[in-house]
Amino acid sequence: MINRVLSDAYPDGGLxxxxxxxxxxxYEAARKALGxxxxxxxxxxxxxxxxxxxxxxxxxAGIKWSFVPRTTDKPVYVCVNADEGEPGxxxxxxxxxxNPHAVLxxxxxxxxxxxxHDAYIYIRGEYESLARRLEDAIREAREKGxxxxxxxxxxxxxxVAVHRGAGAYICGEETALLESIEGRxxxxxxxxxxxxxxxxxxxxxxxxxxxxxxxxxxxxxxxADWFVQQGLPRDxxxxxxxxxxxxxxxxxxxxPLGTSLRxxxxxxxxxxxxxxxxxxxxxxxxxxxxxxxxxxxxTLDFDSLSRCGSMLGSGAVIVLDDAASMLTxxxxxxxxxxxxxxxxxxxxxxxxxxxxKAASRLSAGQGGTHDLDQIVRVAGAIKGxxxxxxxxxxxxxxxxxxxxxRPELEAALHG
Amino acid sequence: MxxxxxxxxxxxVPEGTTILEAAKRAGIEIPHFCFHSxxxxxxxxxxxxxxxxxxxKLELACSTAVxxxxxxxxxxxxxxxxxxxxxxxxLAEHPLDCPICDKAGECRLQDYYELHGRFSxxxxxxxxxxxxxVRIGARLLLDRERCILCTRCIRxxxxxxxxxxxxxxxxxxxxxxxxxxxxxxxxxxxGNLVDLCPVGAITDGDFxxxxxxxxLDRKPSLCPKCGRGCSVFVDVVCGYPLPPGxxxxxxxxxxxxxxxxxxxxxxxxxxxxxxxxxxxxxxxxVLVRDGEEILVTATEALGRVIAAVKAAxxxxxxxxxxxxxxxxxxxxELAAAKEIFIGGLGVGRLAFADPxxxxxxxxxxxxxxxxxxxxxxxxxxxxxxxxxxxWAGSTDALLVxxxxxxxxxxxxxxxDALARIPFKALFAAHRNPLxxxxxxxxxxxxxxxxxGNLTNVDGRVQSFKPVWPAAGDSLAESAVxxxxxxxxx
Numbered sequence: 064m065i066n067r068v069l070s071d072a073y074p075d076g077g078l079x080x081x082x083x084x085x086x087x088x089x090y091e092a093a094r095k096a097l098g099x100x101x102x103x104x105x106x107x108x109x110x111x112x113x114x115x116x117x118x119x120x121x122x123x124a125g126i127k128w129s130f131v132p133r134t135t136d137k138p139v140y141v142c143v144n145a146d147e148g149e150p151g152x153x154x155x156x157x158x159x160x161x162n163p164h165a166v167l168x169x170x171x172x173x174x175x176x177x178x179x180h181d182a183y184i185y186i187r188g189e190y191e192s193l194a195r196r197l198e199d200a201i202r203e204a205r206e207k208g209x210x211x212x213x214x215x216x217x218x219x220x221x222x223v224a225v226h227r228g229a230g231a232y233i234c235g236e237e238t239a240l241l242e243s244i245e246g247r248x249x250x251x252x253x254x255x256x257x258x259x260x261x262x263x264x265x266x267x268x269x270x271x272x273x274x275x276x277x278x279x280x281x282x283x284x285x286x287a288d289w290f291v292q293q294g295l296p297r298d299x300x301x302x303x304x305x306x307x308x309x310x311x312x313x314x315x316x317x318x319p320l321g322t323s324l325r326x327x328x329x330x331x332x333x334x335x336x337x338x339x340x341x342x343x344x345x346x347x348x349x350x351x352x353x354x355x356x357x358x359x360x361x362t363l364d365f366d367s368l369s370r371c372g373s374m375l376g377s378g379a380v381i382v383l384d385d386a387a388s389m390l391t392x393x394x395x396x397x398x399x400x401x402x403x404x405x406x407x408x409x410x411x412x413x414x415x416x417x418x419x420k421a422a423s424r425l426s427a428g429q430g431g432t433h434d435l436d437q438i439v440r441v442a443g444a445i446k447g448x449x450x451x452x453x454x455x456x457x458x459x460x461x462x463x464x465x466x467x468x469r470p471e472l473e474a475a476l477h478g
Numbered sequence: 479m480x481x482x483x484x485x486x487x488x489x490x491v492p493e494g495t496t497i498l499e500a501a502k503r504a505g506i507e508i509p510h511f512c513f514h515s516x517x518x519x520x521x522x523x524x525x526x527x528x529x530x531x532x533x534x535k536l537e538l539a540c541s542t543a544v545x546x547x548x549x550x551x552x553x554x555x556x557x558x559x560x561x562x563x564x565x566x567x568x569l570a571e572h573p574l575d576c577p578i579c580d581k582a583g584e585c586r587l588q589d590y591y592e593l594h595g596r597f598s599x600x601x602x603x604x605x606x607x608x609x610x611x612v613r614i615g616a617r618l619l620l621d622r623e624r625c626i627l628c629t630r631c632i633r634x635x636x637x638x639x640x641x642x643x644x645x646x647x648x649x650x651x652x653x654x655x656x657x658x659x660x661x662x663x664x665x666x667x668x669g670n671l672v673d674l675c676p677v678g679a680i681t682d683g684d685f686x687x688x689x690x691x692x693x694l695d696r697k698p699s700l701c702p703k704c705g706r707g708c709s710v711f712v713d714v715v716c717g718y719p720l721p722p723g724x725x726x727x728x729x730x731x732x733x734x735x736x737x738x739x740x741x742x743x744x745x746x747x748x749x750x751x752x753x754x755x756x757x758x759x760x761x762x763x764v765l766v767r768d769g770e771e772i773l774v775t776a777t778e779a780l781g782r783v784i785a786a787v788k789a790a791x792x793x794x795x796x797x798x799x800x801x802x803x804x805x806x807x808x809x810x811e812l813a814a815a816k817e818i819f820i821g822g823l824g825v826g827r828l829a830f831a832d833p834x835x836x837x838x839x840x841x842x843x844x845x846x847x848x849x850x851x852x853x854x855x856x857x858x859x860x861x862x863x864x865x866x867x868x869w870a871g872s873t874d875a876l877l878v879x880x881x882x883x884x885x886x887x888x889x890x891x892x893x894d895a896l897a898r899i900p901f902k903a904l905f906a907a908h909r910n911p912l913x914x915x916x917x918x919x920x921x922x923x924x925x926x927x928x929x930g931n932l933t934n935v936d937g938r939v940q941s942f943k944p945v946w947p948a949a950g951d952s953l954a955e956s957a958v959x960x961x962x963x964x965x966x967x
Binding site for chain 2: 231233248253401402403404405406407408409412413414415416417420421424434441444447448449450
């Protein structure tokens with residue numbers, strides 16, 4: 064019986080084959096939803112389960128689905144966001160490697176709930192072997208009659224296509240992803256309208272992350288109450304945390320939402336290497352403002368992290384110990400966002416480049432403390448003023464880092 | 479209608495109006511680069527951010543629709559800071575080569591800096607080096623250092639011409655506008671990109687480095703190159719002293735007119751009409767003797783014409799008078815011509831010589847390539863083919879208005895026919911290969927140099943005034959017809 068998104072398939076129970084997946088109770092949830100439930104009931108169940116988007120923003124999935132109009136003369140699309148690009152994150156890769164059918168099953172249930180008959184899985188270009196594994200899984204499911212014109216022999220059609228990206232971080236932003244599927248340059252769209260009303264090919268569209276999709280069958284199989292019990296009332300289920308950096312056992316840990324960050328680092332990931340002390344933690348992927356060592360006594364869930372000015376994001380926990388140079392970290396962050404800005408809107412295009420140029424100058428030993436003020440000022444000119452969330456993703460970590468580690472940065476500049 | 483407040487002023491505007499539009503109606507200009515009223519909001523320049531009471535973040539004025547009770551602040555400290563920051567970023571990566579930039583003086587970046595910037599820049603990093611001279615079309619040049627990536631040019635080519643020659647390449651700070659592989663922006667509306675560009679990134683080879691915009695007087699006029707009658711500005715240098723012979727008419731640009739041409743004109747109106755106005759003009763009246771031109775005053779030349787007409791009239795040989803008109807004459811001129819030549823003189827032969835019709839392009843350019851085909855038809859001139867050969871043996875005097883005889887016969891044929899007509903007078907704005915076969919030539923002004931009314935393809939009567947007096951000794955057709963009317967009673 065599958066109770067978790069990833070752990071039950073890991074390290075390799077062969078669950079990626081349809082036979083093994085079905086043997087563990089796989090596709091029963093989809094059969095139940097399509098055969099016994101009304102779409103509204105599926106949406107209600109997912110709403111009650113407090114399933115929040117695992118891509119980064121943490122938007123409740125059931126509420127997102129309920130924005131899709133019940134009656135429309137256009138087709139409705141579902142897209143799975145498998146463009147896992149947030150630095151530090153590798154959970155979707157593991158889920159697609161070990162449990163691809165859970166994603167397809169979740170996709171079936173989602174499509175049924177919102178009335179979609181065509182779905183796209185947008186997978187990052189670097190995940191070539193995973194794209195092939197997904198295509199194999201889709202073929203298996205189609206041959207078995209789970210996908211295609213009459214899913215489970217019922218009057219429901221779902222066709223799934225895998226679309227490979229070409230390596231841009233921004234295509235993980237849901238509207239840039241839609242542009243990319245449509246064959247255009249991957250640039251976010253101006254919102255509103257939101258994709259639930261005007262999405263792929265101008266039609267209503269739901270976009271969910273791989274991990275979100277893989278969680279959906281668990282809700283239908285075990286019920287919303289069970290799912291909430293796996294996590295928190297406002298944040299149901301488990302999350303697959305990607306722990307990297309200065310820990311003894313970096314890796315993927317599937318834990319209940321609400322687990323403490325300290326427990327994740329010091330128990331599951333084995334703590335720091337001998338003789339090292341904790342300096343900082345980036346709790347939710349590179350876009351999440353980092354926490355000082357004295358701020359890590361918090362629980363890992365969306366609300367708790369946003370309360371302390373950061374975010375749970377993609378669940379990527381990057382641990383920095385006393386050996387880490389914060390000036391280098393600043394440089395890494397600045398370079399990444401300058402490199403990945405799509406260039407569409409002014410503050411992100413020019414602000415990220417400005418910060419990166421200033422940060423690299425500081426790293427080269429040419430600059431002073433006033434440059435730190437300048438970096439914070441430019442980041443402030445990006446924050447809240449861009450066309451898509453990437454502006455905040457680029458600005459907030461920079462502001463947090465320079466503000467929280469100013470003494471160390473100043474010392475490095477004078478050293 | 480909903481009630482809103484902008485900067486404390488109560489306004490009543492239709493629901494769905496954008497904040498930018500509502501503010502404009504109230505006389506409040508919200509600065510913007512990427513927004514253009516001909517296209518849906520793009521939202522990328524971030525210059526039009528405004529504060530909405532009760533909202534934590536600034537919102538786009540170009541795309542946010544008003545709703546009842548909305549309170550907008552367009553000049554609050556957060557708004558001013560956001561504008562200043564956008565300008566500082568754009569100017570940080572801008573070459574500041576305003577002294578040699580054609581756009582200087584009408585550049586949004588310059589204007590907005592004066593209105594909303596006025597900071598001393600704090601950018602200390604190395605500016606990106608980019609290509610400064612990229613030929614993207616026959617006349618169009620792109621300076622990538624000046625480009626602010628507003629994508630107006632790209633959206634125009636995608637939405638209006640449908641040709642989509644331009645795109646954005648690369649990303650982030652390296653993002654740049656460019657053409658796809660071997661394609662070039664050579665469509666018949668390409669010149670609009672120059673006006674659309676809010677900065678000096680796309681410049682026009684026809685205008686480049688020729689003058690400074692602040693010397694130009696922009697004069698409203700109409701384009702006579704087809705039946706659309708697009709509203710244009712003719713940009714001329716009136717007062718500033720220039721060396722003799724120097725061009726004083728620099729460019730023709732669209733003048734926004736939602737009823738006729740929207741925000742655009744075609745390249746024929748922009749470039750061919752500009753050449754019409756400045757090149758190969760005849761500025762002096764002449765008598766032609768054995769192929770040699772003898773300069774005379776227009777009054778004297780016109781006197782010869784009147785004498786020839788009177789002679790035919792007195793001899794009772796009015797039917798041996800022939801007149802060739804053209805359908806770019808104004809309604810007033812055509813009415814006068816009808817009164818004099820048909821009503822008064824009852825001339826035996828009257829025809830029109832115009833450039834041949836071509837295909838309408840489905841946008842602005844009409845099939846007829848004259849300004850007033852509708853007007854001519856309305857005044858009651860029946861379309862009659864010009865057959866100079868048939869007239870030749872039985873015509874004493876021929877009066878030709880316009881330069882398009884050659885569109886109605888081969889040069890030798892026309893020459894043979896003209897040789898058999900004893901007196902030939904030409905009223906034309908340009909020099910022409912048939913000139914040496916005439917007896918009298920009087921220069922006439924073009925539409926930009928006279929006044930009157932033209933009826934466009936949709937039946938809209940549009941009046942226009944001269945942008946400046948015609949050069950040299952030109953005599954407007956209206957004056958010619960006026961003299962004829964006087965002399966012939």
